[in-house]
Amino acid sequence: MLINFILKNIAKGFVSLFGVASLLFFLFNLLGDPSRMLLDQREDEQQLKNIKIKYGLNLPMHIQYMNYLNDLSPISFHSTNPDNYSYLSQEKSKITWMRTGNFIGVLKFPNLRNSFQKNDKSVSSILYETLPNTMLLASTAILIALFFGLLLGILSALKVNTFLDKSIMVVSTLGMSLPSFFSAIIIAWLFGFVWHKYTGLGMTGNLVEVDDFGEGSKIVWKNAILPSLVLGIRPLAVIVQLTRNSLLDVLNKDYIRTAKSKGLSTSKIIRKHALKNALNPVITTLSGWFASLLAGAVFVEYIFNWNGLGKEIVNALNSSDLPVISGSILIIAAFFILLNILVDISYSILDPSVELK
Numbered sequence: 001m002l003i004n005f006i007l008k009n010i011a012k013g014f015v016s017l018f019g020v021a022s023l024l025f026f027l028f029n030l031l032g033d034p035s036r037m038l039l040d041q042r043e044d045e046q047q048l049k050n051i052k053i054k055y056g057l058n059l060p061m062h063i064q065y066m067n068y069l070n071d072l073s074p075i076s077f078h079s080t081n082p083d084n085y086s087y088l089s090q091e092k093s094k095i096t097w098m099r100t101g102n103f104i105g106v107l108k109f110p111n112l113r114n115s116f117q118k119n120d121k122s123v124s125s126i127l128y129e130t131l132p133n134t135m136l137l138a139s140t141a142i143l144i145a146l147f148f149g150l151l152l153g154i155l156s157a158l159k160v161n162t163f164l165d166k167s168i169m170v171v172s173t174l175g176m177s178l179p180s181f182f183s184a185i186i187i188a189w190l191f192g193f194v195w196h197k198y199t200g201l202g203m204t205g206n207l208v209e210v211d212d213f214g215e216g217s218k219i220v221w222k223n224a225i226l227p228s229l230v231l232g233i234r235p236l237a238v239i240v241q242l243t244r245n246s247l248l249d250v251l252n253k254d255y256i257r258t259a260k261s262k263g264l265s266t267s268k269i270i271r272k273h274a275l276k277n278a279l280n281p282v283i284t285t286l287s288g289w290f291a292s293l294l295a296g297a298v299f300v301e302y303i304f305n306w307n308g309l310g311k312e313i314v315n316a317l318n319s320s321d322l323p324v325i326s327g328s329i330l331i332i333a334a335f336f337i338l339l340n341i342l343v344d345i346s347y348s349i350l351d352p353s354v355e356l357k
Helices: 002-030 034-039 045-054 061-072 123-158 163-177 180-194 221-251 254-261 266-278 280-304 309-318 322-350
Strands: 075-079 094-100 103-108 208-210 217-219
Touching: 002 061, 002 322, 034 045, 061 075, 123 163, 123 221, 123 266, 123 280, 123 309, 123 322, 163 221, 180 221, 180 280, 221 266, 221 280, 254 266, 266 280, 280 309, 280 322, 309 322
Parallel strands: none
Antiparallel strands: 075 103, 094 103, 208 217
16 A cells, blocks of 8 residues: 555656656746857857757757657667767766667666756756755754754643743744845844854855865864754744644643543653644645755855855856756755655654545
């Protein structure tokens, strides 16, 4: 049953990615001629022609579309002629499973193509360099939000309608209403500038920094504190309110009253019975927020000058680097799909009454 559910959702995920990839292809082609975006105002006819041939932009639109899907597909077909656009010259990890005439069938990692601006650097290598930094921020932000969100949410539910409960609700509402870019500016200014001598934190910084002599590099973990904190504010505020409301609902159930009548302590009732059944909406929120943080890190990373996927997307937008933009969006979409599958599976573990369909 579980295997069938996973396979069915993986198939749905591929269909969703196909839709996203198709939308990106036609959207970017409707925005204008990518070859002219590449050359900007410096083009001449010969340069334009060379660019079109190099990137296959001289081909009919439907052929370009098929080539695009062929590059993304792990099972693809390529020409053995080096002058043909579909010639597979840059793929290192591939297994040839078919050879016929001038074409071969290969099993490979999806090819996200090459950057228009970074000396033909592959998009995969760009994502490999930047995505882990964004994942670090997103993971740390979610851990901060989960720990403090559950703690404050439980405390607020146990002290319902008290001054403490109302104070927590006011602060959480404020946290949800503040845009990330505004929070980033305020927190960077306060902790990285005004209180710098107390915090030791800077307004900007990367995970890996070059030393003063330019001869080596070092990991500076403290640079991740402020951007992670900013990213975690909104999901923390949401988790506080969800935990409080869900826990209050569960505490009114009959089986909780029965547990109380048996003389179980409040902490044991919360830990063993109530919290487990109150976590479903929190898990749903966490899954959505984690994937959203990958996309929402754009402004935060740019403000803190953090070398991550968000900052890379901004730079790509400024330079009309379409392959980097589309590759980044596809990665974020893949995370959304994967997390939705994991959330559905976790539902069945936390709540056996939930059926996998």
